[in-house]
Amino acid sequence: MKKLINNPDDVVREALQGTAAAHPDLKVFFDPHYIVRADAPVQGKVGIVSGGGSGHEPMHGGFVGMGMLDAACPGEVFTSPTPDQMLEATKAVSGGAGVLHIVKNYTGDVMNFEMAADLGKAEGIEVEAVVIDDDVAVQDSLYTAGRRGVGATVLAEKLTGAAAEAKATLAEVAELCKKVNDQSRSMGMALTSCVTPSAGKPTFELGDDEMEIGIGIHGEPGRERKKLAPASGIIEQIAGTIIGDLPFKQGDEVLAFVNGMGGTPLIELYVVYNELTKILDGKGVKITRNLIGSYITSLEMAGCSITLLKLDDELTKLWDAPVKTSGLRWGV
Amino acid sequence: MKKLINNPDDVVREALQGTAAAHPDLKVFFDPHYIVRADAPVQGKVGIVSGGGSGHEPMHGGFVGMGMLDAACPGEVFTSPTPDQMLEATKAVSGGAGVLHIVKNYTGDVMNFEMAADLGKAEGIEVEAVVIDDDVAVQDSLYTAGRRGVGATVLAEKLTGAAAEAKATLAEVAELCKKVNDQSRSMGMALTSCVTPSAGKPTFELGDDEMEIGIGIHGEPGRERKKLAPASGIIEQIAGTIIGDLPFKQGDEVLAFVNGMGGTPLIELYVVYNELTKILDGKGVKITRNLIGSYITSLEMAGCSITLLKLDDELTKLWDAPVKTSGLRWGV
Numbered sequence: 104m105k106k107l108i109n110n111p112d113d114v115v116r117e118a119l120q121g122t123a124a125a126h127p128d129l130k131v132f133f134d135p136h137y138i139v140r141a142d143a144p145v146q147g148k149v150g151i152v153s154g155g156g157s158g159h160e161p162m163h164g165g166f167v168g169m170g171m172l173d174a175a176c177p178g179e180v181f182t183s184p185t186p187d188q189m190l191e192a193t194k195a196v197s198g199g200a201g202v203l204h205i206v207k208n209y210t211g212d213v214m215n216f217e218m219a220a221d222l223g224k225a226e227g228i229e230v231e232a233v234v235i236d237d238d239v240a241v242q243d244s245l246y247t248a249g250r251r252g253v254g255a256t257v258l259a260e261k262l263t264g265a266a267a268e269a270k271a272t273l274a275e276v277a278e279l280c281k282k283v284n285d286q287s288r289s290m291g292m293a294l295t296s297c298v299t300p301s302a303g304k305p306t307f308e309l310g311d312d313e314m315e316i317g318i319g320i321h322g323e324p325g326r327e328r329k330k331l332a333p334a335s336g337i338i339e340q341i342a343g344t345i346i347g348d349l350p351f352k353q354g355d356e357v358l359a360f361v362n363g364m365g366g367t368p369l370i371e372l373y374v375v376y377n378e379l380t381k382i383l384d385g386k387g388v389k390i391t392r393n394l395i396g397s398y399i400t401s402l403e404m405a406g407c408s409i410t411l412l413k414l415d416d417e418l419t420k421l422w423d424a425p426v427k428t429s430g431l432r433w434g435v
Numbered sequence: 436m437k438k439l440i441n442n443p444d445d446v447v448r449e450a451l452q453g454t455a456a457a458h459p460d461l462k463v464f465f466d467p468h469y470i471v472r473a474d475a476p477v478q479g480k481v482g483i484v485s486g487g488g489s490g491h492e493p494m495h496g497g498f499v500g501m502g503m504l505d506a507a508c509p510g511e512v513f514t515s516p517t518p519d520q521m522l523e524a525t526k527a528v529s530g531g532a533g534v535l536h537i538v539k540n541y542t543g544d545v546m547n548f549e550m551a552a553d554l555g556k557a558e559g560i561e562v563e564a565v566v567i568d569d570d571v572a573v574q575d576s577l578y579t580a581g582r583r584g585v586g587a588t589v590l591a592e593k594l595t596g597a598a599a600e601a602k603a604t605l606a607e608v609a610e611l612c613k614k615v616n617d618q619s620r621s622m623g624m625a626l627t628s629c630v631t632p633s634a635g636k637p638t639f640e641l642g643d644d645e646m647e648i649g650i651g652i653h654g655e656p657g658r659e660r661k662k663l664a665p666a667s668g669i670i671e672q673i674a675g676t677i678i679g680d681l682p683f684k685q686g687d688e689v690l691a692f693v694n695g696m697g698g699t700p701l702i703e704l705y706v707v708y709n710e711l712t713k714i715l716d717g718k719g720v721k722i723t724r725n726l727i728g729s730y731i732t733s734l735e736m737a738g739c740s741i742t743l744l745k746l747d748d749e750l751t752k753l754w755d756a757p758v759k760t761s762g763l764r765w766g767v
Contacts, residue, residue, distance in 0.1 A: 377453035433759075
């Protein structure tokens with residue numbers, strides 16, 4: 104295992120210590136671990152909370168800040184955070200207008216967020232939860248009943264964050280989150296595996312001439328293992344599957360999110376984006392917004408995912424609204 | 436070789452096509468290749484041009500935009516751009532106030548930028564060039580006489596870009612660039628090699644239990660090859676070397692730049708930042724600004740570099756000024 108770490112058991116804690124030192128706009132709490140905006144709770148604003156296993160950075164901690172999340176709960180690497188983390192985060196960002204939990208569809212995350220919501224309600228906080236399940240690759244998976252939650256999570260965090268900042272109600276923000284999930288589709292692929300610090304060896308084995316199409320963000324199996332191929336064919340398969348699933352149609356306007364899995368050079372993501380534009384052009388689907396970079400990662404895995412979100416004026420306006428986080432920032 | 440590419444010869448061109456499609460604030464030219472701000476030339480403003488081999492993204496193309504570079508010239512991967520690229524870029528951003536070339540200290544880059552400056556002057560454009568040589572690891576290197584230019588380049592591009600935006604003169608912007616270089620020191624390390632698309636095999640060999648301290652951004656040899664060690668010891672060695680070189684002293688305020696080499700997960704960079712803060716705290720050096728992420732990369736190399744820049748009020752103010760590029764953005 105080749106990693107810039109100390110004791111594998113201390114990676115998450117030490118990275119959070121680094122986060123606390125780096126970003127004065129954040130407050131970082133330990134035992135249980137959670138990250139909140141330094142100005143939380145914002146009175147009269149819906150609080151937005153997400154969380155999940157660590158190892159997907161910048162998601163979620165890198166998305167805490169004005170215009171996006173109010174709090175993030177980082178679990179150990181690829182391990183769900185616990186209900187007490189989620190409860191403390193929920194209480195910390197409750198400004199009287201309720202709290203939205205954005206939950207990626209993994210069994211542990213869903214169960215623990217449900218428990219935290221019940222505990223929050225018992226303390227008098229109105230809580231709504233929306234489960235993100237945008238991954239079209241497989242129906243059920245290693246840690247998931249139904250589709251997995253992947254790239255749409257980043258988009259949902261940005262868009263609901265903007266709506267909450269504009270003082271939308273809890274019901275409105277939850278409805279928006281469902282809409283973003285309903286109008287998003289994603290799929291990924293891996294060229295290499297990744298190594299969790301605690302395991303110290305690759306999560307799965309992949310031959311030197313192989314890739315996994317439809318990979319999950321924890322290395323869960325995808326649709327098929329294939330021989331390496333040029334980017335054009337890979338993106339044709341992935342984009343085609345996504346487009347056909349919603350389906351995205353001629354005349355649709357979309358946000359195209361090309362995401363790196365952690366170990367993929369940015370130059371390759373632009374090659375991927377170039378392929379994607381050709382495919383969408385051919386279908387008459389228009390990219391009006393884009394996001395290109397490594398935002399929902401799987402440690403050092405090489406590979407990419409593509410997310411398409413069907414836009415309308417409301418979503419476009421929310422996307423363009425100011426955001427100030429360490430992972431995503433514009434307008435401020 | 437596992438890469439999301441098509442023909443290895445087409446990687447740079449296709450990534451530039453993706454860049455052109457993604458970013459309407461940029462204009463991308465081909466044969467010769469260069470990227471300029473869509474609003475170039477800005478009349479009465481010093482134009483800032485940089486460039487170098489591709490494979491270090493987001494540097495330089497990702498730093499073209501308001502408040503940073505006016506143009507970037509991407510060479511083939513790890514290969515200097517040619518004088519005609521630099522000349523065309525220089526002409527495209529010349530708004531009557533002169534043009535600054537920011538040149539990383541690699542023999543090919545220096546030679547070609549010198550030739551481009553001469554050609555630009557022959558066409559009546561005032562050109563100044565500043566060579567960046569902040570890497571304390573080694574004196575001479577595989578492609579370099581003297582110290583190599585690394586992380587300080589990113590900082591110099593941001594800071595001179597801000598000064599140029601505020602209509603500083605060419606002499607002032609060049610002086611500022613020299614100051615940033617003089618007050619910066621950097622050093623890197625690698626856990627793994629990288630693979631250029633054209634070579635198709637690792638640039639250098641590194642054992643499963645080895646790392647290279649003082650690596651160059653093209654995989655040039657560093658100071659020593661060592662057994663893997665915890666992050667604390669690695670960062671102590673690198674930071675200690677940097678601190679001792681300027682030297683940085685008790686009471687100094689610095690910008691601390693923790694850079695990923697391309698294949699390093701963000702969570703590890705925060706572990707590194709945490710170690711760095713402890714070391715600087717111990718020396719009485721105060722971090723007042725930071726930058727954490729993969730900004731000057733070596734394709735998919737795993738590893739990191741640290742750059743420290745001694746700040747003063749002028750530099751801090753320029754750092755905080757708005758910037759709008761695909762790689763670095765705030766305030767707009």
